[in-house]
Amino acid sequence: MTVTVQSLADxxxxxxxxxxxxxxxxxxxxxxxxxxxxxxxxxxxxKRGVGRMPNAGATLSxxxxxxxxxxxxxEMVLTARAGTPLADIEAELAxxxxxxxxxxxxxxxxxxxxxxxxxxxxxxTNNSGPRxxxxxxxxxxxxxVRFVNGLGEAVKNGGRVMKNVTGLDLVKxxxxxxGTLGFLTEVTFKVLPVPETEATLVLHxxxxxxxxxxxxxxxxxxxxxxxxxxxxELMSAQVLEGALKSDAATLLRLEGLSSSxxxxxxxxxxxxxxxxxxxxxxxxxxxLWREIRDVTPLHPLRANDRRxxxxxxxxxxxxxxMVDALRRQAGLAVFYDWQGxxxxxxxxxxxxxxxxxxxxxxxxxxxxxxxxxxxxxxxxVAAFEPQSGPADALQKRIKAAFDPAGxxxxxxxxx
Amino acid sequence: xxxxxxxAPRADVxxxxxxxxxxxxxxxxxxxxxxxxxxxxxxxxxxFTAYRRVPLAxxxxxxxxxxxxxxxxxxxxxxxxVPRGAGTSLSGGAIPQEDAVIIGLSKMNRILDVNFANRTAxxxxxxxxxxxxxxxxxxxxxxxxxPSSQLACTIxxxxxxxxxxxxxxxxxxxxxxxxxxTLVTIDGDILELGGEALDSGGLDLVGLVCGSxxxxxxxxxxxxxxxxxxxxARPVMFGFGDAETAGQCVSAxxxxxxxxxxxxxxxxxxxEICEAFAKAxxxxxxxxxxxxxxxxxxxxxxxxxxxxxxxxxxxxxQVVKESQTATEAALIxxxxxxxxxxxxxxxxxxxxxxxxxxxxxxxVLRETSKxxxxxxxxxxxxxxxxxxxxxxxxxxxxxxxxxxxxxxxAGMDILRLCVDAGGCLTGxxxxxxxxxxxxxxxxxxxxxxxxxxxxxxxxxxxxLNPSKVFPLENRPAA
Numbered sequence: 001m002t003v004t005v006q007s008l009a010d011x012x013x014x015x016x017x018x019x020x021x022x023x024x025x026x027x028x029x030x031x032x033x034x035x036x037x038x039x040x041x042x043x044x045x046x047k048r049g050v051g052r053m054p055n056a057g058a059t060l061s062x063x064x065x066x067x068x069x070x071x072x073x074x075e076m077v078l079t080a081r082a083g084t085p086l087a088d089i090e091a092e093l094a095x096x097x098x099x100x101x102x103x104x105x106x107x108x109x110x111x112x113x114x115x116x117x118x119x120x121x122x123x124x125t126n127n128s129g130p131r132x133x134x135x136x137x138x139x140x141x142x143x144x145v146r147f148v149n150g151l152g153e154a155v156k157n158g159g160r161v162m163k164n165v166t167g168l169d170l171v172k173x174x175x176x177x178x179g180t181l182g183f184l185t186e187v188t189f190k191v192l193p194v195p196e197t198e199a200t201l202v203l204h205x206x207x208x209x210x211x212x213x214x215x216x217x218x219x220x221x222x223x224x225x226x227x228x229x230x231x232x233e234l235m236s237a238q239v240l241e242g243a244l245k246s247d248a249a250t251l252l253r254l255e256g257l258s259s260s261x262x263x264x265x266x267x268x269x270x271x272x273x274x275x276x277x278x279x280x281x282x283x284x285x286x287x288l289w290r291e292i293r294d295v296t297p298l299h300p301l302r303a304n305d306r307r308x309x310x311x312x313x314x315x316x317x318x319x320x321x322m323v324d325a326l327r328r329q330a331g332l333a334v335f336y337d338w339q340g341x342x343x344x345x346x347x348x349x350x351x352x353x354x355x356x357x358x359x360x361x362x363x364x365x366x367x368x369x370x371x372x373x374x375x376x377x378x379x380x381v382a383a384f385e386p387q388s389g390p391a392d393a394l395q396k397r398i399k400a401a402f403d404p405a406g407x408x409x410x411x412x413x414x415x
Numbered sequence: 416x417x418x419x420x421x422x423a424p425r426a427d428v429x430x431x432x433x434x435x436x437x438x439x440x441x442x443x444x445x446x447x448x449x450x451x452x453x454x455x456x457x458x459x460x461x462x463f464t465a466y467r468r469v470p471l472a473x474x475x476x477x478x479x480x481x482x483x484x485x486x487x488x489x490x491x492x493x494x495x496x497v498p499r500g501a502g503t504s505l506s507g508g509a510i511p512q513e514d515a516v517i518i519g520l521s522k523m524n525r526i527l528d529v530n531f532a533n534r535t536a537x538x539x540x541x542x543x544x545x546x547x548x549x550x551x552x553x554x555x556x557x558x559x560x561x562p563s564s565q566l567a568c569t570i571x572x573x574x575x576x577x578x579x580x581x582x583x584x585x586x587x588x589x590x591x592x593x594x595x596x597t598l599v600t601i602d603g604d605i606l607e608l609g610g611e612a613l614d615s616g617g618l619d620l621v622g623l624v625c626g627s628x629x630x631x632x633x634x635x636x637x638x639x640x641x642x643x644x645x646x647x648a649r650p651v652m653f654g655f656g657d658a659e660t661a662g663q664c665v666s667a668x669x670x671x672x673x674x675x676x677x678x679x680x681x682x683x684x685x686x687e688i689c690e691a692f693a694k695a696x697x698x699x700x701x702x703x704x705x706x707x708x709x710x711x712x713x714x715x716x717x718x719x720x721x722x723x724x725x726x727x728x729x730x731x732x733q734v735v736k737e738s739q740t741a742t743e744a745a746l747i748x749x750x751x752x753x754x755x756x757x758x759x760x761x762x763x764x765x766x767x768x769x770x771x772x773x774x775x776x777x778x779v780l781r782e783t784s785k786x787x788x789x790x791x792x793x794x795x796x797x798x799x800x801x802x803x804x805x806x807x808x809x810x811x812x813x814x815x816x817x818x819x820x821x822x823x824x825a826g827m828d829i830l831r832l833c834v835d836a837g838g839c840l841t842g843x844x845x846x847x848x849x850x851x852x853x854x855x856x857x858x859x860x861x862x863x864x865x866x867x868x869x870x871x872x873x874x875x876x877x878x879l880n881p882s883k884v885f886p887l888e889n890r891p892a893a
Contacts, residue, residue, distance in 0.1 A: 074666040075773045097672060126614065133613060139622060140591045155865045156858070161770040162802040163588060163842035165577045165626045166850075166857055167884065168866040172590070172622025176615070193672035216532040220555060222646045222711075257673075260715040315611035317532040341533075341613055367616030385616030390604035395617050397872035402865070413617060 020064040022185040030152025033405045041179035043121030046113045051383045051412040062120050079188040082120025101192040103129030110295045111372050120184040126176030129293035130227040133338035139175035141190045147182035150403030179409040181402040195255040200285040203250040204276040208320040211250040212340040223264045227253030228339040229292050235335045238297035297335050298346045306374040308351035314366030316341035322363040353381045384413045419848050421882045424514035442484040449473040463507035470511035477522045479635040487603030495878050498629040500572030503564040506847025520571045526550045534641040540571025556641040559586035574634050577626030579843035584801035585676040590625040595638035601874045629880035631873040645710035650747045653727045654701030654734030661703035662777040664730040665800045678801035679706040685795040692757030695750030698734045754797040763813035769833025770804045770842035786828045790821040804842035846884045
């Protein structure tokens, strides 16, 4: 097959492709597969540091696959080509009073990368922020995909409707596959209206364990809390330009019609009347949750700060206990989102992958992903939770079902 | 009706029937294997009753280990396996075939563990959908997906079909409320996928397994999300002079930024059928009826309903019926909830399940009427308008083979219409055998080949529920 798209070769001899159509992407991939050339799939490149660096002879970027393909606000569905900047999507949605409910995060500040996050990469990395624990992740809002598989074939799965159980749900597989299964060319997301207003109740001075209990108690009420995070002492000083002071702050967000938010806020204030409280108005609340979303408390204070940062997903009542145990073995800083079910951990020196994963197992399991680290650490440590036994074998067979030549991001997720 | 084909039974399996039954009996507890022809009859079909096949045997395991043993044996002997929950599938997902062993999960029906701090429950696959909400209701929680068969259908079946329900506009369908599964593969491996953590560590296999219609393995346990119950729920009912305006009203409500928990639509034939049965006080002089439900405290519901009523008034609503009491609320829902039963009293029907983009609702309703009229039949429409999931009920006489054939053909035309309008063949009932042969209308062969290669990663010999989902032609060689 002829490759119709010019590529640029860099000094290492690697070829860089940026096709403008799905058909071009398909012919490039067919050619790479025929030659067995490993290829790194990229969007804006802002999460290139996550996972093992593929030793690739080529890169394939979605940078020229841009533009919103279809968007009718009354359908609450948006289709865009994979390389469309997330910022463009969010701006267009905002013009129509809508948003991506799963709050995709911007990790550039955390990882020190530049570039423009793309909507395709939001899907490929299942990138979801604070609202994920009640409103679902990117994978829950992702209704349909088009992608090119490792045979150079264009494939569609899912569609443009909110309820669809037709055939195997490859959409979920593509979400969070980090470019190991296929090259996304088009994604369709469900979108939701922006609520009329929001507010955040702050509980001050709780220990991690008490905060986890308070967040669980809030979630057991009818208050419909849409954000539950805990900033331990000192972490709290890293948000809102220090306005929360440095005592621990437990954050409960309410969103909705203003009549409803005020009723639910009053309810929660009474419910937690034993704790010292303050309330953030809509503007402050929005700023705060953007900072939680973007992991601002762990942003580097110096340009060369590459201390390892882990994203740890566990049962909400277990993460605080796990961190307490791990703290006895290693220096770390931590804050919690998703009612405690998501712990952002910064190790003060070594990544301590073994100790972390061992401790997690003792507290009911879960998984840890290394989001920031220097190149040497990334080469040495499994960034994604290693799988074993039949599950590992199954995962590899699924990879081969999409990419039989094994050319897409080989090794990035451990396969 | 004999239009839909099954795979030809494997002669070598049928020939070894006695041996297979004897061997399976050894793997199961006493009473754990059904094989007498008379006792197999109840397993010959499911909710898609037009098609029947008597299975070779039915295994009723009590543990995951027994499921694994049976699967390992069937894989070794090349015996097809059909998983079964409560057998309520409307698409034939649980209909067996002559050479297949059914693995029925009905004896594995316990709620194993509930964690209110994490808002999760671990349940066995044979537990009914409603039993989860019942078990956690006193503590103030519920399990959100509520298919209309929820009294009978099992969580294992819900996972297999990715079932929805009336309230998924706000809370999502099964896949959005499922955190983990115990999956037994055809090789007898027991995999714990997902768990109480929200995201999965590697590929999202829980998401892949959900809705896979028993093609990838058998789910024996599930970890599901629980949600705190709202303070209250209240419906309002609207009557409109034409379906088009009702459809526009649905779009306008959604565009306003209010997401009700449910928006249900009924057309005139459905209103008449339901009112005659339930005496719910539905207006008979309107062409379309909407039931919109909101949740929250009284003050919140008052506010939301006032806004919704205002929108309806801007859409020439002819009848507005608000519910002031729980009795009135229940009455509004009574007609809708009895729709299928009430329809069954006046005629036989087949229930279609296509989903279309919201902007296409009125177009598809109009065309549906035309299609059904062309076959000389009648149709009633009752469906989840908020998410575009349509349920045309095509009325016919099951004892008239010619009419039955017409009904099936009309149904297929309606599904093609849904796909052509930008939608899909099935929103919540699954492909099963019913829509299998229409898959190439929605997908290309390349799309299906990709799905089948993924399927083969789990079951290379094509033993799991083999006559379902994928057209029988152009399958990869086992």
